[in-house]
Amino acid sequence: MEPGAIGWGMGEPTPSPQPPTPEGDGMAYETIIVEKSEGVQTITLNRPEVLNAFNMKMLEELGDTIADAGRDESVRAVLFKAAGRAFAAGADLNMVSSLAVGFGARQRVLNVNKTIVIPLQELEKPVIAAVNGHAAAAGASLALASDIIIAAESAKFSQVFLKVGLFPDMASLYFLPRLVGQAKAKKLILTNETIDAREAERIGMISEVVPDEQLIPRATSLAKQLANGPTKAIGVTKKAMNRSLDVDLATLIEIEAYGQALCCGSDENQEGTNAFLEKRAPRFHRD
Numbered sequence: 001m002e003p004g005a006i007g008w009g010m011g012e013p014t015p016s017p018q019p020p021t022p023e024g025d026g027m028a029y030e031t032i033i034v035e036k037s038e039g040v041q042t043i044t045l046n047r048p049e050v051l052n053a054f055n056m057k058m059l060e061e062l063g064d065t066i067a068d069a070g071r072d073e074s075v076r077a078v079l080f081k082a083a084g085r086a087f088a089a090g091a092d093l094n095m096v097s098s099l100a101v102g103f104g105a106r107q108r109v110l111n112v113n114k115t116i117v118i119p120l121q122e123l124e125k126p127v128i129a130a131v132n133g134h135a136a137a138a139g140a141s142l143a144l145a146s147d148i149i150i151a152a153e154s155a156k157f158s159q160v161f162l163k164v165g166l167f168p169d170m171a172s173l174y175f176l177p178r179l180v181g182q183a184k185a186k187k188l189i190l191t192n193e194t195i196d197a198r199e200a201e202r203i204g205m206i207s208e209v210v211p212d213e214q215l216i217p218r219a220t221s222l223a224k225q226l227a228n229g230p231t232k233a234i235g236v237t238k239k240a241m242n243r244s245l246d247v248d249l250a251t252l253i254e255i256e257a258y259g260q261a262l263c264c265g266s267d268e269n270q271e272g273t274n275a276f277l278e279k280r281a282p283r284f285h286r287d
Contacts, residue, residue: 034065040075040220063116078127080128081216087129138169148222149207156195159188162190168189178245236263
């Protein structure tokens with residue numbers, strides 16, 4: 001853990017504000033970089049001087065760009081990555097110290113979940129997190145809210161909320177037990193244990209581990225692969241899988257029937273069938 005690590009994650013005090021970063025569509029962000037290319041919206045956490053610790057501006061900008069990904073039909077996959085030597089160190093110390101107690105703090109958590117975590121789960125497009133360095137507390141939670149997590153061999157994961165007497169948030173209590181089981185999740189959260197990428201892969205927390213130098217090429221390649229796939233079918237399948245652990249078998253069968261009805265006979269279905277019969281790769285998108 002870095003010196004001074006504390007709070008909602010393990011962030012450090014905020015330095016002088018950085019100039020806004022222009023985005024490809026003319027938008028500007030102060031704390032993230034957003035690029036759109038070949039159907040992929042890449043979101044780079046860009047506060048490397050504080051290990052990409054979340055402040056309110058970054059949370060607001062993340063919410064805005066996730067909403068934009070949902071609206072933009074040219075975006076068919078989302079990729080999170082980070083500048084610098086850490087994925088995200090949780091919350092900025094200045095934000096933690098300025099949080100109002102009682103209702104104000106509860107409202108902050110609710111707003112984060114409404115604008116980041118829930119939209120990521122409901123987004124009918126695949127979301128990939130490319131994790132380098134440390135993903136701590138809310139930084140780890142952002143990764144866990146993604147559909148596929150690719151980690152560098154040097155990456156580490158921790159839930160350090162309780163280390164400073166804070167309650168876990170950004171839905172870590174939702175995602176972690178579903179990924180690794182209740183017993184392992186309790187140990188990770190209650191003891192503030194830090195685990196490396198290989199252990200995270202072994203227990204089912206993340207999807208894949210690659211050598212550090214292959215992290216961004218691998219994650220980008222996978223994002224492009226998904227962006228070239230049948231977007232509608234991928235989207236409804238993702239939503240069904242997200243619900244599958246919370247419904248009974250009969251309800252899941254109904255969900256399957258609904259999803260199949262949406263996809264059967266669609267343009268994607270026709271193109272996939274024609275490609276199979278013609279022994280060629282499908283072309284789901286012409287852009």
